[in-house]
Amino acid sequence: MEISGKSTPLRTARQAGLVACQHCYLVHETGAVRCQRCGGKLASRMPGSLQRVWAWLFAGLIVYVPANVYPMLITDTLGQHEENTIVGGAVELFNHGSYGIAAVVFVASVMIPISKFLAIGYLALGVRSTVAMHPHRRHQLYEIVEFIGRWSMIDVFVVAILAALVQLGNVAIVHPGIAAVSFALSVAFTMLSAQSLDPRLIWDADEEIR
Amino acid sequence: MTIARESSAAVQRRYIACPHCDTLHVEALIPEDYTATCRHCGHVLAAPRRNSYARVLSLAVTALILMLGALFFPFISLEAAGLSNRTSVVDAMLAFSDGLMLPLSIAVALLIALIPAARLCAIAYTLVPLVFGGRPYRHAETAFRMAERLRPWSMAEIFIVGVAVALVKVSGLASVSFGPAFWAFAALVIVTVLQDNAMCRYTIWKSLENQRR
Numbered sequence: 523m524e525i526s527g528k529s530t531p532l533r534t535a536r537q538a539g540l541v542a543c544q545h546c547y548l549v550h551e552t553g554a555v556r557c558q559r560c561g562g563k564l565a566s567r568m569p570g571s572l573q574r575v576w577a578w579l580f581a582g583l584i585v586y587v588p589a590n591v592y593p594m595l596i597t598d599t600l601g602q603h604e605e606n607t608i609v610g611g612a613v614e615l616f617n618h619g620s621y622g623i624a625a626v627v628f629v630a631s632v633m634i635p636i637s638k639f640l641a642i643g644y645l646a647l648g649v650r651s652t653v654a655m656h657p658h659r660r661h662q663l664y665e666i667v668e669f670i671g672r673w674s675m676i677d678v679f680v681v682a683i684l685a686a687l688v689q690l691g692n693v694a695i696v697h698p699g700i701a702a703v704s705f706a707l708s709v710a711f712t713m714l715s716a717q718s719l720d721p722r723l724i725w726d727a728d729e730e731i732r
Numbered sequence: 733m734t735i736a737r738e739s740s741a742a743v744q745r746r747y748i749a750c751p752h753c754d755t756l757h758v759e760a761l762i763p764e765d766y767t768a769t770c771r772h773c774g775h776v777l778a779a780p781r782r783n784s785y786a787r788v789l790s791l792a793v794t795a796l797i798l799m800l801g802a803l804f805f806p807f808i809s810l811e812a813a814g815l816s817n818r819t820s821v822v823d824a825m826l827a828f829s830d831g832l833m834l835p836l837s838i839a840v841a842l843l844i845a846l847i848p849a850a851r852l853c854a855i856a857y858t859l860v861p862l863v864f865g866g867r868p869y870r871h872a873e874t875a876f877r878m879a880e881r882l883r884p885w886s887m888a889e890i891f892i893v894g895v896a897v898a899l900v901k902v903s904g905l906a907s908v909s910f911g912p913a914f915w916a917f918a919a920l921v922i923v924t925v926l927q928d929n930a931m932c933r934y935t936i937w938k939s940l941e942n943q944r945r
Protein backbone atom coordinates (compact mmCIF):
# COMPACT_ATOMS: atom_id res chain seq x y z
CA MET A 523 0.00 0.00 0.00
CA GLU A 524 2.12 2.81 -1.32
CA ILE A 525 -0.39 5.52 -0.61
CA SER A 526 1.69 7.56 1.80
CA GLY A 527 4.61 7.60 -0.59
CA LYS A 528 8.17 6.38 -0.21
CA SER A 529 9.31 9.52 1.53
CA THR A 530 7.29 9.07 4.74
CA PRO A 531 9.25 7.32 7.44
CA LEU A 532 8.04 3.83 8.31
CA ARG A 533 6.46 3.55 11.73
CA THR A 534 4.97 0.66 13.59
CA ALA A 535 1.45 0.69 15.00
CA ARG A 536 2.97 0.34 18.46
CA GLN A 537 5.15 3.43 17.98
CA ALA A 538 2.03 5.38 17.02
CA GLY A 539 0.26 4.18 20.17
CA LEU A 540 -2.05 1.91 18.22
CA VAL A 541 -2.78 -1.80 18.20
CA ALA A 542 -3.33 -3.77 15.01
CA CYS A 543 -5.56 -6.76 14.31
CA GLN A 544 -3.62 -9.87 13.22
CA HIS A 545 -6.54 -11.14 11.13
CA CYS A 546 -7.80 -8.16 9.13
CA TYR A 547 -4.94 -5.69 9.80
CA LEU A 548 -7.18 -2.83 10.99
CA VAL A 549 -5.59 -0.64 13.69
CA HIS A 550 -7.33 0.46 16.90
CA GLU A 551 -6.51 2.66 19.88
CA THR A 552 -4.39 0.98 22.53
CA GLY A 553 -6.72 -0.59 25.06
CA ALA A 554 -9.24 -1.88 22.52
CA VAL A 555 -9.94 -5.56 23.21
CA ARG A 556 -11.77 -6.80 20.13
CA CYS A 557 -11.39 -5.81 16.50
CA GLN A 558 -14.25 -3.68 15.16
CA ARG A 559 -14.05 -5.25 11.73
CA CYS A 560 -13.58 -8.97 12.36
CA GLY A 561 -14.16 -9.45 16.09
CA GLY A 562 -10.72 -11.00 16.63
CA LYS A 563 -8.79 -10.50 19.87
CA LEU A 564 -6.37 -7.59 19.78
CA ALA A 565 -2.89 -7.50 21.26
CA SER A 566 -0.02 -5.26 20.31
CA ARG A 567 2.23 -8.30 20.85
CA MET A 568 0.75 -11.70 21.74
CA PRO A 569 1.01 -11.91 25.55
CA GLY A 570 3.36 -14.63 26.79
CA SER A 571 4.40 -15.40 23.23
CA LEU A 572 7.95 -16.49 24.03
CA GLN A 573 7.00 -18.55 27.08
CA ARG A 574 4.50 -20.48 25.00
CA VAL A 575 7.03 -20.94 22.20
CA TRP A 576 9.53 -22.51 24.61
CA ALA A 577 6.91 -24.62 26.42
CA TRP A 578 5.58 -26.19 23.21
CA LEU A 579 9.09 -26.58 21.84
CA PHE A 580 10.29 -28.55 24.88
CA ALA A 581 7.12 -30.65 24.85
CA GLY A 582 7.79 -31.40 21.18
CA LEU A 583 11.43 -32.31 21.89
CA ILE A 584 10.49 -34.63 24.77
CA VAL A 585 7.99 -36.66 22.75
CA TYR A 586 10.39 -36.75 19.80
CA VAL A 587 12.70 -39.06 21.79
CA PRO A 588 10.29 -42.02 22.15
CA ALA A 589 9.21 -41.38 18.56
CA ASN A 590 12.70 -42.40 17.48
CA VAL A 591 13.35 -45.15 20.01
CA TYR A 592 10.15 -47.19 19.71
CA PRO A 593 8.87 -48.93 16.56
CA MET A 594 6.75 -46.92 14.14
CA LEU A 595 5.62 -49.90 12.07
CA ILE A 596 5.21 -53.56 13.04
CA THR A 597 5.09 -55.95 10.08
CA ASP A 598 4.26 -59.65 10.08
CA THR A 599 5.08 -61.24 6.71
CA LEU A 600 4.80 -65.02 6.30
CA GLY A 601 5.80 -65.77 9.87
CA GLN A 602 8.50 -63.09 9.96
CA HIS A 603 8.05 -60.47 12.63
CA GLU A 604 9.67 -57.10 11.95
CA GLU A 605 9.67 -53.85 13.87
CA ASN A 606 10.80 -50.65 12.22
CA THR A 607 11.70 -47.34 13.78
CA ILE A 608 11.49 -44.10 11.79
CA VAL A 609 15.14 -44.17 10.77
CA GLY A 610 15.00 -47.95 10.28
CA GLY A 611 12.13 -47.57 7.83
CA ALA A 612 14.04 -45.01 5.77
CA VAL A 613 17.18 -47.20 5.76
CA GLU A 614 15.15 -50.19 4.62
CA LEU A 615 13.62 -48.24 1.72
CA PHE A 616 17.12 -47.14 0.79
CA ASN A 617 18.38 -50.74 0.81
CA HIS A 618 15.50 -51.78 -1.44
CA GLY A 619 16.66 -49.21 -3.94
CA SER A 620 13.80 -46.72 -3.46
CA TYR A 621 16.24 -43.85 -3.00
CA GLY A 622 13.73 -41.09 -3.78
CA ILE A 623 11.10 -42.28 -1.31
CA ALA A 624 13.76 -43.02 1.31
CA ALA A 625 14.88 -39.42 0.91
CA VAL A 626 11.30 -38.11 1.29
CA VAL A 627 10.82 -40.12 4.49
CA PHE A 628 14.21 -39.13 5.87
CA VAL A 629 13.72 -35.45 5.11
CA ALA A 630 10.15 -35.32 6.44
CA SER A 631 10.68 -37.27 9.64
CA VAL A 632 14.29 -36.60 10.60
CA MET A 633 15.69 -33.51 8.92
CA ILE A 634 12.59 -31.29 9.06
CA PRO A 635 11.79 -31.96 12.75
CA ILE A 636 15.39 -31.42 13.88
CA SER A 637 15.93 -28.29 11.81
CA LYS A 638 12.58 -27.04 13.01
CA PHE A 639 13.60 -27.42 16.67
CA LEU A 640 16.81 -25.52 15.93
CA ALA A 641 15.10 -22.82 13.84
CA ILE A 642 12.36 -22.09 16.37
CA GLY A 643 14.91 -22.01 19.21
CA TYR A 644 17.10 -19.65 17.20
CA LEU A 645 14.16 -17.35 16.36
CA ALA A 646 13.00 -17.25 19.98
CA LEU A 647 16.52 -16.48 21.20
CA GLY A 648 17.02 -13.93 18.42
CA VAL A 649 14.12 -11.84 19.74
CA ARG A 650 16.18 -10.99 22.81
CA SER A 651 19.57 -10.71 21.19
CA THR A 652 21.16 -7.99 19.12
CA VAL A 653 23.64 -10.18 17.27
CA ALA A 654 21.07 -12.24 15.38
CA MET A 655 20.67 -12.20 11.60
CA HIS A 656 18.91 -9.30 9.95
CA PRO A 657 15.12 -9.35 10.58
CA HIS A 658 14.51 -9.98 6.89
CA ARG A 659 16.51 -13.20 7.06
CA ARG A 660 14.92 -14.24 10.35
CA HIS A 661 11.49 -13.51 8.96
CA GLN A 662 12.19 -15.72 5.94
CA LEU A 663 13.25 -18.47 8.32
CA TYR A 664 9.99 -18.02 10.24
CA GLU A 665 7.95 -18.34 7.05
CA ILE A 666 9.86 -21.46 5.99
CA VAL A 667 9.25 -23.04 9.43
CA GLU A 668 5.53 -22.21 9.23
CA PHE A 669 5.25 -23.60 5.72
CA ILE A 670 7.29 -26.78 6.02
CA GLY A 671 6.61 -27.95 9.59
CA ARG A 672 3.27 -29.56 8.86
CA TRP A 673 4.76 -31.81 6.17
CA SER A 674 6.40 -33.94 8.87
CA MET A 675 2.97 -35.46 9.41
CA ILE A 676 3.55 -37.58 6.25
CA ASP A 677 5.04 -40.46 8.20
CA VAL A 678 2.00 -40.70 10.47
CA PHE A 679 -0.28 -40.89 7.44
CA VAL A 680 1.96 -43.50 5.82
CA VAL A 681 1.61 -45.68 8.91
CA ALA A 682 -2.18 -45.18 8.96
CA ILE A 683 -2.51 -46.12 5.29
CA LEU A 684 -0.25 -49.16 5.59
CA ALA A 685 -2.05 -50.39 8.70
CA ALA A 686 -5.42 -50.06 6.97
CA LEU A 687 -4.27 -51.48 3.65
CA VAL A 688 -1.94 -54.32 4.54
CA GLN A 689 -4.34 -56.70 6.26
CA LEU A 690 -3.77 -59.83 4.17
CA GLY A 691 -4.31 -62.68 6.64
CA ASN A 692 -1.23 -64.90 6.86
CA VAL A 693 0.60 -63.19 4.03
CA ALA A 694 1.19 -59.79 5.54
CA ILE A 695 -0.20 -57.72 8.36
CA VAL A 696 0.95 -54.26 9.42
CA HIS A 697 0.32 -52.71 12.83
CA PRO A 698 1.06 -49.18 13.92
CA GLY A 699 3.69 -48.82 16.65
CA ILE A 700 3.58 -46.52 19.64
CA ALA A 701 6.12 -44.19 17.99
CA ALA A 702 3.38 -43.10 15.58
CA VAL A 703 1.55 -41.49 18.50
CA SER A 704 4.56 -39.71 19.94
CA PHE A 705 5.73 -38.58 16.51
CA ALA A 706 2.30 -37.12 15.71
CA LEU A 707 2.34 -35.32 19.07
CA SER A 708 5.83 -34.00 18.40
CA VAL A 709 4.77 -32.54 15.04
CA ALA A 710 1.63 -31.00 16.56
CA PHE A 711 3.56 -29.49 19.50
CA THR A 712 6.20 -27.91 17.27
CA MET A 713 3.46 -26.51 15.01
CA LEU A 714 1.87 -24.94 18.10
CA SER A 715 5.28 -23.63 19.12
CA ALA A 716 5.80 -21.93 15.76
CA GLN A 717 2.27 -20.53 15.83
CA SER A 718 2.87 -19.08 19.30
CA LEU A 719 5.73 -16.93 18.03
CA ASP A 720 4.42 -13.45 17.30
CA PRO A 721 6.20 -12.50 14.05
CA ARG A 722 6.14 -8.84 15.10
CA LEU A 723 8.66 -9.66 17.83
CA ILE A 724 11.19 -10.55 15.13
CA TRP A 725 11.02 -7.00 13.79
CA ASP A 726 10.94 -5.17 17.11
CA ALA A 727 14.70 -4.78 17.49
CA ASP A 728 14.54 -3.04 14.14
CA GLU A 729 11.88 -0.62 15.33
CA GLU A 730 14.10 2.27 16.48
CA ILE A 731 16.39 2.35 13.47
CA ARG A 732 13.67 2.73 10.83
CA MET B 733 1.32 11.95 9.30
CA THR B 734 1.44 13.11 12.87
CA ILE B 735 0.95 11.17 16.05
CA ALA B 736 -1.83 13.41 17.30
CA ARG B 737 -3.91 12.92 14.20
CA GLU B 738 -3.27 9.21 14.00
CA SER B 739 -4.90 8.45 17.30
CA SER B 740 -8.04 10.46 16.65
CA ALA B 741 -10.86 8.02 15.96
CA ALA B 742 -11.94 9.50 12.63
CA VAL B 743 -8.58 9.12 10.97
CA GLN B 744 -7.69 5.88 12.70
CA ARG B 745 -9.98 3.65 10.67
CA ARG B 746 -8.02 4.50 7.59
CA TYR B 747 -4.87 2.79 8.85
CA ILE B 748 -3.88 -0.84 8.76
CA ALA B 749 -0.70 -2.49 10.01
CA CYS B 750 1.30 -5.33 8.52
CA PRO B 751 0.56 -8.49 10.56
CA HIS B 752 4.21 -9.54 10.31
CA CYS B 753 6.17 -6.39 11.12
CA ASP B 754 3.50 -3.99 12.50
CA THR B 755 4.35 -1.25 9.99
CA LEU B 756 1.52 1.24 9.50
CA HIS B 757 -0.01 1.80 6.10
CA VAL B 758 -2.87 3.98 4.95
CA GLU B 759 -5.86 1.85 4.09
CA ALA B 760 -6.63 2.30 0.43
CA LEU B 761 -8.83 0.80 -2.22
CA ILE B 762 -6.68 -1.71 -4.08
CA PRO B 763 -7.80 -2.11 -7.70
CA GLU B 764 -8.52 -5.62 -8.97
CA ASP B 765 -5.48 -7.55 -10.19
CA TYR B 766 -3.08 -5.31 -8.26
CA THR B 767 -1.04 -6.57 -5.34
CA ALA B 768 -0.28 -4.47 -2.28
CA THR B 769 2.81 -5.41 -0.30
CA CYS B 770 4.18 -4.17 3.00
CA ARG B 771 6.65 -1.33 2.52
CA HIS B 772 8.93 -2.69 5.19
CA CYS B 773 8.94 -6.49 5.02
CA GLY B 774 7.34 -7.16 1.64
CA HIS B 775 4.51 -9.31 3.00
CA VAL B 776 1.54 -9.42 0.60
CA LEU B 777 -1.21 -7.41 2.29
CA ALA B 778 -3.87 -7.53 -0.39
CA ALA B 779 -4.22 -9.12 -3.82
CA PRO B 780 -7.81 -8.73 -5.00
CA ARG B 781 -8.64 -10.66 -8.17
CA ARG B 782 -11.53 -10.32 -10.61
CA ASN B 783 -14.51 -12.59 -9.76
CA SER B 784 -12.47 -14.20 -7.04
CA TYR B 785 -15.40 -14.71 -4.66
CA ALA B 786 -17.45 -16.62 -7.21
CA ARG B 787 -14.38 -18.66 -8.14
CA VAL B 788 -13.40 -19.45 -4.55
CA LEU B 789 -17.01 -20.34 -3.69
CA SER B 790 -17.40 -22.72 -6.60
CA LEU B 791 -14.03 -24.31 -5.85
CA ALA B 792 -15.05 -24.78 -2.21
CA VAL B 793 -18.35 -26.43 -3.19
CA THR B 794 -16.53 -28.66 -5.70
CA ALA B 795 -14.03 -29.62 -3.02
CA LEU B 796 -16.82 -30.57 -0.60
CA ILE B 797 -18.44 -32.85 -3.18
CA LEU B 798 -15.09 -34.45 -4.03
CA MET B 799 -14.48 -34.97 -0.35
CA LEU B 800 -17.70 -36.96 0.11
CA GLY B 801 -16.68 -39.19 -2.78
CA ALA B 802 -13.13 -39.50 -1.50
CA LEU B 803 -14.25 -40.59 1.94
CA PHE B 804 -16.67 -43.34 1.10
CA PHE B 805 -15.72 -44.83 -2.27
CA PRO B 806 -12.99 -47.48 -2.30
CA PHE B 807 -9.63 -45.78 -2.23
CA ILE B 808 -6.96 -48.36 -2.99
CA SER B 809 -7.06 -52.12 -3.20
CA LEU B 810 -4.22 -54.48 -2.55
CA GLU B 811 -3.78 -57.99 -3.87
CA ALA B 812 -1.21 -60.60 -2.97
CA ALA B 813 -1.17 -64.39 -3.11
CA GLY B 814 -4.87 -64.54 -3.89
CA LEU B 815 -5.80 -62.39 -0.91
CA SER B 816 -7.08 -58.89 -1.42
CA ASN B 817 -8.02 -55.93 0.69
CA ARG B 818 -9.87 -52.78 -0.24
CA THR B 819 -9.39 -49.66 1.77
CA SER B 820 -11.42 -46.51 1.93
CA VAL B 821 -10.15 -43.30 3.50
CA VAL B 822 -12.46 -44.04 6.44
CA ASP B 823 -10.56 -47.32 6.95
CA ALA B 824 -7.26 -45.43 7.02
CA MET B 825 -8.69 -43.14 9.67
CA LEU B 826 -9.79 -46.12 11.74
CA ALA B 827 -6.41 -47.87 11.41
CA PHE B 828 -5.35 -46.73 14.87
CA SER B 829 -8.69 -47.38 16.49
CA ASP B 830 -7.64 -50.02 19.02
CA GLY B 831 -6.83 -48.97 22.58
CA LEU B 832 -3.95 -46.52 22.99
CA MET B 833 -4.02 -45.65 19.32
CA LEU B 834 -7.59 -44.33 19.42
CA PRO B 835 -6.58 -40.67 19.98
CA LEU B 836 -4.35 -40.92 16.92
CA SER B 837 -7.25 -42.26 14.91
CA ILE B 838 -9.30 -39.26 15.90
CA ALA B 839 -6.42 -36.92 15.06
CA VAL B 840 -5.98 -38.44 11.60
CA ALA B 841 -9.73 -38.12 10.96
CA LEU B 842 -9.58 -34.48 12.00
CA LEU B 843 -6.51 -33.63 9.91
CA ILE B 844 -7.48 -35.28 6.64
CA ALA B 845 -11.28 -34.97 6.63
CA LEU B 846 -13.08 -33.09 9.38
CA ILE B 847 -10.92 -29.94 9.52
CA PRO B 848 -10.70 -29.58 5.71
CA ALA B 849 -14.48 -30.07 5.47
CA ALA B 850 -15.17 -27.59 8.28
CA ARG B 851 -12.93 -25.01 6.60
CA LEU B 852 -14.67 -25.45 3.25
CA CYS B 853 -18.10 -25.06 4.88
CA ALA B 854 -17.01 -21.94 6.77
CA ILE B 855 -15.56 -20.37 3.62
CA ALA B 856 -18.72 -21.14 1.63
CA TYR B 857 -20.84 -19.70 4.48
CA THR B 858 -18.80 -16.50 4.42
CA LEU B 859 -18.77 -16.10 0.66
CA VAL B 860 -22.37 -16.88 -0.38
CA PRO B 861 -23.69 -13.41 0.55
CA LEU B 862 -20.63 -11.75 -0.97
CA VAL B 863 -21.27 -13.49 -4.29
CA PHE B 864 -25.05 -13.20 -4.44
CA GLY B 865 -25.36 -9.88 -2.63
CA GLY B 866 -27.08 -9.09 0.64
CA ARG B 867 -25.94 -8.92 4.23
CA PRO B 868 -23.39 -11.44 5.44
CA TYR B 869 -24.86 -14.30 7.46
CA ARG B 870 -24.77 -14.25 11.25
CA HIS B 871 -21.35 -14.90 12.75
CA ALA B 872 -19.76 -14.96 9.29
CA GLU B 873 -16.72 -13.16 10.78
CA THR B 874 -16.27 -15.84 13.43
CA ALA B 875 -16.63 -18.57 10.81
CA PHE B 876 -14.04 -16.97 8.54
CA ARG B 877 -11.60 -16.39 11.39
CA MET B 878 -11.96 -20.05 12.36
CA ALA B 879 -11.33 -21.12 8.76
CA GLU B 880 -8.12 -19.08 8.73
CA ARG B 881 -6.98 -20.42 12.07
CA LEU B 882 -7.50 -24.02 10.95
CA ARG B 883 -5.55 -23.57 7.74
CA PRO B 884 -2.25 -25.14 8.92
CA TRP B 885 -4.18 -28.09 10.38
CA SER B 886 -5.89 -28.99 7.14
CA MET B 887 -3.60 -31.72 5.78
CA ALA B 888 -5.39 -33.39 2.87
CA GLU B 889 -2.49 -32.65 0.49
CA ILE B 890 0.02 -34.15 2.90
CA PHE B 891 -2.14 -37.25 3.13
CA ILE B 892 -1.98 -37.71 -0.66
CA VAL B 893 1.83 -37.60 -0.59
CA GLY B 894 1.67 -40.08 2.31
CA VAL B 895 -0.36 -42.40 0.08
CA ALA B 896 2.34 -42.24 -2.58
CA VAL B 897 5.04 -43.15 -0.05
CA ALA B 898 2.92 -45.99 1.36
CA LEU B 899 2.34 -47.41 -2.12
CA VAL B 900 6.05 -47.57 -2.83
CA LYS B 901 6.54 -49.38 0.47
CA VAL B 902 4.04 -52.11 -0.45
CA SER B 903 4.78 -52.28 -4.15
CA GLY B 904 7.23 -55.15 -3.72
CA LEU B 905 4.81 -57.03 -1.53
CA ALA B 906 1.59 -56.89 -3.47
CA SER B 907 -0.10 -55.37 -6.48
CA VAL B 908 -1.96 -52.16 -5.92
CA SER B 909 -4.86 -50.63 -7.80
CA PHE B 910 -6.56 -47.29 -7.34
CA GLY B 911 -10.27 -46.83 -6.75
CA PRO B 912 -12.37 -43.80 -7.72
CA ALA B 913 -11.81 -42.26 -4.30
CA PHE B 914 -8.09 -41.95 -4.94
CA TRP B 915 -8.71 -39.76 -7.99
CA ALA B 916 -11.36 -37.81 -6.11
CA PHE B 917 -8.86 -37.14 -3.34
CA ALA B 918 -6.12 -36.13 -5.77
CA ALA B 919 -8.55 -33.73 -7.50
CA LEU B 920 -9.57 -32.42 -4.08
CA VAL B 921 -5.98 -31.47 -3.33
CA ILE B 922 -5.62 -29.56 -6.61
CA VAL B 923 -8.95 -27.78 -6.11
CA THR B 924 -8.01 -26.81 -2.55
CA VAL B 925 -4.68 -25.35 -3.64
CA LEU B 926 -6.39 -23.35 -6.43
CA GLN B 927 -8.96 -22.10 -3.95
CA ASP B 928 -6.39 -21.05 -1.36
CA ASN B 929 -4.43 -19.14 -3.97
CA ALA B 930 -7.47 -17.36 -5.38
CA MET B 931 -8.53 -16.11 -1.95
CA CYS B 932 -7.48 -12.68 -0.73
CA ARG B 933 -8.25 -12.57 3.00
CA TYR B 934 -7.96 -8.83 3.38
CA THR B 935 -10.40 -8.16 0.55
CA ILE B 936 -12.89 -10.57 2.10
CA TRP B 937 -12.65 -8.77 5.45
CA LYS B 938 -13.29 -5.43 3.78
CA SER B 939 -16.25 -6.77 1.79
CA LEU B 940 -17.78 -8.27 4.93
CA GLU B 941 -17.41 -4.91 6.66
CA ASN B 942 -18.90 -2.96 3.74
CA GLN B 943 -21.88 -5.28 3.31
CA ARG B 944 -22.70 -5.18 7.02
CA ARG B 945 -23.34 -1.44 6.87
Ligand SMILES: [Zn+2]
Binds near residue numbers: 545562
Ligand atom coordinates in the same frame (compact mmCIF):
# COMPACT_ATOMS: atom_id res chain seq x y z
ZN1 LIG C 1 -9.68 -7.58 12.72
Ligand SMILES: [Zn+2]
Binds near residue numbers: 771
Ligand atom coordinates in the same frame (compact mmCIF):
# COMPACT_ATOMS: atom_id res chain seq x y z
ZN1 LIG D 1 5.45 -5.87 7.00
